[in-house]
Amino acid sequence: MHLDEEPRGALGARWLVVGMGRMGTAAYRFLEEKGEKVLGLDSDPAKVEYHTAKGRRVLYGDAEDPALWEGLELNGVKGVILALPDLEARLRAARALRAKGFGSVVGAVSYAKEEDAPLKGAGVDVVFHPLLEAGERLAERVLEKGGA
Numbered sequence: 001m002h003l004d005e006e007p008r009g010a011l012g013a014r015w016l017v018v019g020m021g022r023m024g025t026a027a028y029r030f031l032e033e034k035g036e037k038v039l040g041l042d043s044d045p046a047k048v049e050y051h052t053a054k055g056r057r058v059l060y061g062d063a064e065d066p067a068l069w070e071g072l073e074l075n076g077v078k079g080v081i082l083a084l085p086d087l088e089a090r091l092r093a094a095r096a097l098r099a100k101g102f103g104s105v106v107g108a109v110s111y112a113k114e115e116d117a118p119l120k121g122a123g124v125d126v127v128f129h130p131l132l133e134a135g136e137r138l139a140e141r142v143l144e145k146g147g148a
Helices: 022-033 045-053 065-073 087-098 112-119 129-147
Strands: 017-020 038-042 058-060 079-083 105-109 127-128
Touching: 017 022, 017 087, 017 112, 038 045, 065 087, 065 127, 079 087, 087 105, 112 127
Parallel strands: 017 038, 017 079, 038 058, 079 105, 105 127
Antiparallel strands: none
16 A cells, blocks of 8 residues: 555454554554554554554554545454544544444543543543543652652
């Protein structure tokens, strides 16, 4: 496939990670380390090239392009992780997945509590708050180290 050609199928992947920035890459690596078959999608050809050079299965895919979701065959996919920075992109992707009849789990990042209701309304099952949860883990570790 050409770098900017969108995939027509999940290519045997069980998990799809949409958005291969820091969070998406971490999710991809975690799933891969657990022995799962993962496919990453990103709309930045440079990121696709970078990840491909690292041996990851990452293809070009613009989550805001309805044609991507219409043409993407998701049989056998257990779940989709939406690690996109833009709320509207996450909402559009979740709605497109559900409109296509995707019944498996959809997870998405949420950068503010106000994003939770729209994400859930769009069909997201699992909402993750990276900044909030990272702060809690930091405080937890400091408490442990401080002997609390």
